[in-house]
Amino acid sequence: MRIALLQMTSGIDPAVNARVLADAIGDARAQGAAMVFTPEMSGLIDRDRARAARSIADEGDDRVLAAVRAAAATHGLWVQLGSLAIKRADGRLANRAFVIDDRGAIRARYDKIHLFDVDLPTGERWRESAAYAPGEEAVVVETAAGSLGLSICYDLRFxxxxxxxxxxxATSLAIPSAFTRPTGAAHWHVLMRARAIESAAFVIAAAQTGLHEDGRETFGHSLVVDPWGEVLLDMGEPAGLAVVDLDPSRVAEVRSRLPVIAHRRAIAPVGSVS
Structure with a gap:
């Protein structure tokens, strides 16, 4: 099973980002992929919230989503659209992932549950909750890449x-991201490998990379990790498309060797000691 990952340096113009995405879908199909994975905030990265607000629409009017659905249908390719900023009916925003099938139909949606509200030692301060509402539900969907569990970036730490x-x-876990450089250098690889190992599942993490138009920098290193924790693909820092072949039987092999899912037990709350 061949999949493709798109590593992007998304900017402040959704039309430009949409063209990058549509071209990548065509390239992925030409390279024999059955599904392509894109990063968090594929359609827009802009920390100027007043300017960004002019480009954020509800799902039915989002130009990037429409372009990706059209490209998926044209090329007959499944797409895990890492996430877009989407305006909700209540006026708040959602950081929303999509799974789109090879006819352009939306098969699943997932709104990011854990929002990135942190103060980094570098002086960077992020308050995702100031604009975005958290999601409430975990999502697993059947895709061309098997049973896929959806998540986004900061979810990785939970x-x-x-x-x-x-x-x-879920036999594969999508973790599209826009990791900062400091947190990426410190934690990216070890957390991705840990999630793969403890779930005995493939981790597929398409990432943003480089210096963006709004001035932020992201870590890159889009990864594919197998259920044993072996890194099958590390894209480093350049933007671009890469393909990798997965062996679906690897999940059953690892889970039979170390049946960690079957061995999980509910843990009672920690009691106080007097």
Missing amino acids: PALYQALSAAG
Whole structure:
């Protein structure tokens, strides 16, 4: 099973980003991929919220989503659209991932549950919750890449989500991201490998990379990790498209060798000691 990952340096113009995405879908199909994975915020990265607001629409009017659906149908390719900023009916925003099938139909949606509200030692300060509402539900969907559990970026740090996804049957985990450079250098590889190992599942993490138009920098290193924790693909820092072949039987092999999902037990709350 061949998949493709797109590593992007998304900018402030959704039309430009949409063209990059549509071209990548065609390239992935030409290279024999059955499904392509894109990063978090594929359609727009702009920390100027007033300017960004002019480009954010509801799902039915989003130009990037429409372009990706059209390209998926044209090329007959499944797409895990890492995420887009989408305006909700209540006026708040969602950081929303999509799974689009090879006819351009939306098969699944997932709104990011864990929002990135941190103060980094570098002085960077991020408050995702100031604009975005958190999601409430974990999602697993059947795709050309098997049973896929959906998540986004900061979700990576919360293993209970991945336990729920693998318990629900996910054999692959999508973790599209726009990791900062400091957190990426410190934690990216070890956390991705940990999520793959503890879930005995493939991890597919398409990432943003480089210096963006709005001035932020992202870490890159889009990864594919197998259920044993072996890194099958590391794209480094350049933007671009890469393909990798996955062996679906690897999941059953690893889970039979180390049946960690079957061995999970509910843990009672920690009691106080007097």
